[in-house]
Amino acid sequence: xxxxxxxxxxxxxxxxxxxxxxxxxxxxxxxxxxxxxxxxxxxxxxxxxxxxxxxxxxxxxxxxxxxxxxxxxxxxxxxxxxxxxxxxxxxxxxxxxxxxxxxxxxxxxxxxxxxxxxxxxxxxxxxxxxxxxxxxxxxxxxxxxxxxxxxxxxxxxxxxxxxxxxxxxxxxxxxxxxxxxxxxxxxxxxxxxxxxxxxxxxxxxxxxxxxxxxxxxxxxxxxxxxxxxxxxxxxxxxxxxxxxxxxxxxxxxxxxxxxxxxxxxxxxxxxxxxxxxx
Numbered sequence: 625x626x627x628x629x630x631x632x633x634x635x636x637x638x639x640x641x642x643x644x645x646x647x648x649x650x651x652x653x654x655x656x657x658x659x660x661x662x663x664x665x666x667x668x669x670x671x672x673x674x675x676x677x678x679x680x681x682x683x684x685x686x687x688x689x690x691x692x693x694x695x696x697x698x699x700x701x702x703x704x705x706x707x708x709x710x711x712x713x714x715x716x717x718x719x720x721x722x723x724x725x726x727x728x729x730x731x732x733x734x735x736x737x738x739x740x741x742x743x744x745x746x747x748x749x750x751x752x753x754x755x756x757x758x759x760x761x762x763x764x765x766x767x768x769x770x771x772x773x774x775x776x777x778x779x780x781x782x783x784x785x786x787x788x789x790x791x792x793x794x795x796x797x798x799x800x801x802x803x804x805x806x807x808x809x810x811x812x813x814x815x816x817x818x819x820x821x822x823x824x825x826x827x828x829x830x831x832x833x834x835x836x837x838x839x840x841x842x843x844x845x846x847x848x849x850x851x852x853x854x855x856x857x858x859x860x861x862x863x864x865x866x867x868x869x870x871x872x873x874x875x876x877x878x879x880x881x882x883x884x885x886x887x888x889x890x891x892x893x894x895x896x897x898x899x900x901x902x
Contacts, residue, residue: 652676652709657687657724659762668766675774679781681736682709682717683773685766691723696730696899699723701889710734715893720769722757729757730899731769738884738896740780741773742787746884746898749773757902787882 652672655665672683684704691699700721704710710717714735722729731750733741741749749772756765776786784790884896 649673649676649682652682652684653766654684654686657689657722659687659722659724660766664763668763668770671767671770675770676711676717679774679777680711680716681740681777682711682715682719683770684709684717684719685769686719686721687762688721688723690725691721691728696721696723696726696728697732697887697895697897698890700730700732700897700899701893701895702891704732704734704895705889705891705893712736718773718897720753720766722762722765727901728899729753729902731897733884733896734893736780737777738886738894740777740785741896742785742882742884743896743898744788744791744882745776745786746896748786749776750898750900754900754902789882 650673651669653665653669660668672685676682686703700719704719716735716737718731718733718737718741720731731746752768753765756768779786886894886896889895
C-alpha cells in the first residue's frame with residue numbers, strides 16, 4: 625500500500641511540474657505597455673490561443689516600452705527562444721514585438737513559421753500591421769496580425785504557401801471582417817462629408833446660373849469688335865526654339881526566388897522575419 629501511495633505521489637508531482645509550461649500557452653499576449661483595454665486584451669489573446677491550438681503553431685504578441693539596447697530582430701528572437709514558445713520538435717510559431725520608445729516592430733518566425741511565412745508573406749502582413757500602428761489603432765493592428773498569420777499558415781498547411789510566385793489572390797489592402805476600425809470610420813465620415821458638400825455646391829451653382837442672363841454664342845470674333853477699332857499694319861513670325869523631353873519608363877520587377885531569409889539567434893536557433901518603423 626505504501627508503495628502504491630508513493631507511486632501516486634510521484635505521478636502527481638510530475639504532473640504538477642508540467643502545469644506552468646501548459647499554463648504559459650494560455651496567454652500568448654504580453655501587453656507590457658497597456659496599449660489595449662482589458663476587454664481588447666481578452667479578445668486578442670483568445671484569438672491568438674484559438675488559432676495556435678488550431679494550427680499547432682504558436683502565434684505570440686509582445687508590446688514593450690524598450691528593446692533594452694537590442695535590435696527589434698534580436699529582441700523578438702530571444703523573447704521567443706527564452707520564454708519557451710513554439711510547438712513540436714522545431715518550436716513552430718512566430719512572434720510580433722512592438723516597441724513604443726523606438727517605434728519599431730519585428731515579426732520573427734521559427735520552425736514551420738519560416739516555411740509558411742515567407743519574406744513576401746511577411747511583407748504583406750507587416751504593411752497592414754504598420755498602417756494600423758501608425759494610426760494608433762493597436763487593436764486593429766494586433767487583430768490583423770493574428771488573423772493574417774492564421775490564414776497564411778493554414779494555407780501553407782494545405783500546400784499553398786503565399787510567396788512571390790503564388791500570391792493566391794492576397795492583396796495588401798486587406799481588412800478583416802466583422803470589425804470597423806478607426807481608419808475605416810474616418811474614411812466613411814469623409815465620404816459622407818464629400819457627398820453632402822457636392823450636393824450643396826451643385827445647388828449653389830445652379831442658383832447662380834439662373835441669375836445670369838443667357839448670352840447667345842457668336843461664331844465670329846468680329847461680332848465682338850467695334851467697326852474700325854482694330855487695324856493691323858504688319859505681321860511676321862519668328863521660330864524661337866524647340867524642346868524635346870525624354871523620360872525613361874521604369875518597369876516594376878520582383879525577385880522570382882521567393883522563400884525566406886534565415887538568420888541565427890543568440891540561442892543558436894534559426895529564425896526568419898521582417899520588420900520596420902511606424
